[in-house]
Amino acid sequence: MKKFLLSSAFVATFAFLAACGDDSSSGPEMESSSSVEAEEDSSSSEETSSSSIVANTSSSLRDVASSSSAVIASSSSANGSSSSIADEVCYGEYGAEYTCVTTKYLNQDMLDTNGYGEFVDTRDKKVYKTVIIGEGTKAQTWMAQNLNYDYNEGIAESHCYSDDDANCDKYGRLYTWSAAMDSAGVFSNDCKGCGYGTVYSAGGTIQGVCPEGWHLPNKAEWDTLFTNVGGEDVAGRMLKSEEGWNDYSESTEGIDSYGFSALPAGYRDYYGDFYKAGLYANFWSSSEYDSKYAYSMYLGYDGEDANLDNSIKYFAFSVRCVQD
Numbered sequence: 001m002k003k004f005l006l007s008s009a010f011v012a013t014f015a016f017l018a019a020c021g022d023d024s025s026s027g028p029e030m031e032s033s034s035s036v037e038a039e040e041d042s043s044s045s046e047e048t049s050s051s052s053i054v055a056n057t058s059s060s061l062r063d064v065a066s067s068s069s070a071v072i073a074s075s076s077s078a079n080g081s082s083s084s085i086a087d088e089v090c091y092g093e094y095g096a097e098y099t100c101v102t103t104k105y106l107n108q109d110m111l112d113t114n115g116y117g118e119f120v121d122t123r124d125k126k127v128y129k130t131v132i133i134g135e136g137t138k139a140q141t142w143m144a145q146n147l148n149y150d151y152n153e154g155i156a157e158s159h160c161y162s163d164d165d166a167n168c169d170k171y172g173r174l175y176t177w178s179a180a181m182d183s184a185g186v187f188s189n190d191c192k193g194c195g196y197g198t199v200y201s202a203g204g205t206i207q208g209v210c211p212e213g214w215h216l217p218n219k220a221e222w223d224t225l226f227t228n229v230g231g232e233d234v235a236g237r238m239l240k241s242e243e244g245w246n247d248y249s250e251s252t253e254g255i256d257s258y259g260f261s262a263l264p265a266g267y268r269d270y271y272g273d274f275y276k277a278g279l280y281a282n283f284w285s286s287s288e289y290d291s292k293y294a295y296s297m298y299l300g301y302d303g304e305d306a307n308l309d310n311s312i313k314y315f316a317f318s319v320r321c322v323q324d
Contacts (some may be wrong), residue, residue, distance in 0.1 A: 023104065098125045101145045102169060105241045105258040115259055116144055121164035121211045122148060126237045129258040130323070134228035141323035143214070144261055146172025151209050156195065158209075159316055161266055162274050164199035170244075171265035171277070177294045180216055180284040191286075196313040201290045206286040210321035217322045219287035219295045222308055229258055235306035236299050240264075246278045248302040262299055268316035281319040 033218035051310040064087045094100075098120070103111060106129060110116055117130040129144040148168055151158045152275075156179040160165035178195035185192035194200040229238040238255025241261040247253075254262070265275035281299040287308035288294045311317070 058103060074109060079275070080225075094127065098127055099170075100127045101129070101148060103129065105170075105244050105263055106144055106261045107242070107256045110259045117141070119143075119211070121149060123211065133260065134259045135226060136253050138224055138228055140225060140228065142225070142260060143321045144259055146263060146265060147175075147209065147319040147321060148172040149211075151175065151179050151182075151186070153179070153186060156183045157316065159268050161277050167265075167277070167280050172261055172318055174265060175284065175319050177284055177311075177313035179209060180317075180319050181206060181286060185205055187212070197291050199288060205324060209319060214321035214323055215287040216284060216314060216319065219285050221322055222283075222285055222295075222297045225260075226306055231261075232307070233305050236304045240281070240299055241305060244278070246301045251295060252300075252304055263318075264299070264301060265318045270312075270314040282311065282315075283320050284317050 034097055106116065110131075115131070118127060118134070119130055120127050126148060128130055130141055131144040132139055132141050133241045134140055148220040149158075150173065156176060158175045158179050161171055161174060176195075179193040180193050181200075182188060183193060183195045189206065190206045191200050205215040205218070206307070207214070225239075226232045226235045229235050236254065237255050237256045239260040239262045240256060242254050242256050243262055244263050245254055246264070262281045262283075264276070264278050266275055266280060267282050268274050279301045283297040285295040285297065285308070292312060293310035294313050295308050296317055298307045298309060
């Protein structure tokens with residue numbers, strides 16, 4: 001993964017904070033071995049137009065209120081038009097209080113042939129597409145869209161890119177690692193209190209900010225995904241959406257062969273600045289590198305590959321959940 005180097009402004013600011021005796025909760029420590037560059041986003045935000053999705057599902061949806069999420073089989077009427085755009089009111093059996101996350105950037109052939117499943121996050125009544133990638137014991141069920149659940153608990157924060165709600169509609173929210181892990185213990189005690197400056201000792205899967213029945217993928221689960229799509233060297237092209245990325249070359253364009261449809265949501269740094277929408281996608285894992293860094297999955301507009309590397313926990317990245 002490409003390493004980003006901290007800007008001189010970041011260094012100067014940190015030096016000032018350190019001189020003032022700021023503690024670990026106020027910002028990351030300066031380290032030469034793991035740093036990130038904060039360049040201004042060179043891409044312009046894409047506007048999304050509105051159109052309605054008609055979603056019909058089985059009668060089992062009436063029972064969703066009893067759990068945090070419900071998985072529903074796809075039907076041709078639930079897929080809607082291939083031009084449907086996002087965060088729209090869902091009709092049919094869902095009712096006007098439900099919101100369908102955009103399908104504009106999904107694999108349109110899979111939409112047309114019922115290649116996606118669906119689930120409802122009953123916490124906020126958002127409806128997401130799901131996709132099964134892999135076979136046999138390696139098969140995984142992933143969200144096919146970035147999580148867009150508003151989680152803000154103290155310093156465990158989530159944000160819309162550039163603080164613009166329209167970008168949440170398109171990209172989902174950007175979560176600090178502590179928010180992605182639900183460090184406030186809102187949904188589980190899996191990682192209560194974890195974050196920058198601490199190392200958690202919990203084993204197994206971590207639900208984090210994901211709905212019930214889903215969890216934040218660990219490093220091994222990202223590795224399994226790479227294997228399922230042909231290996232790390234080609235995983236970038238296989239996982240990137242066909243639309244929404246800045247152009248670089250035909251050899252690095254996303255072909256979205258498996259319906260994962262990764263979007264370049266960019267990231268937010270500790271100081272509240274946003275960078276690289278249209279250029280890079282970063283997704284958190286639940287696996288820590290050390291007390292200050294955690295593993296994240298990275299895709300770039302200019303590469304065919306996918307990478308796992310460590311990123312500072314204060315940064316805010318996208319979240320994709322995988323089913324338990």
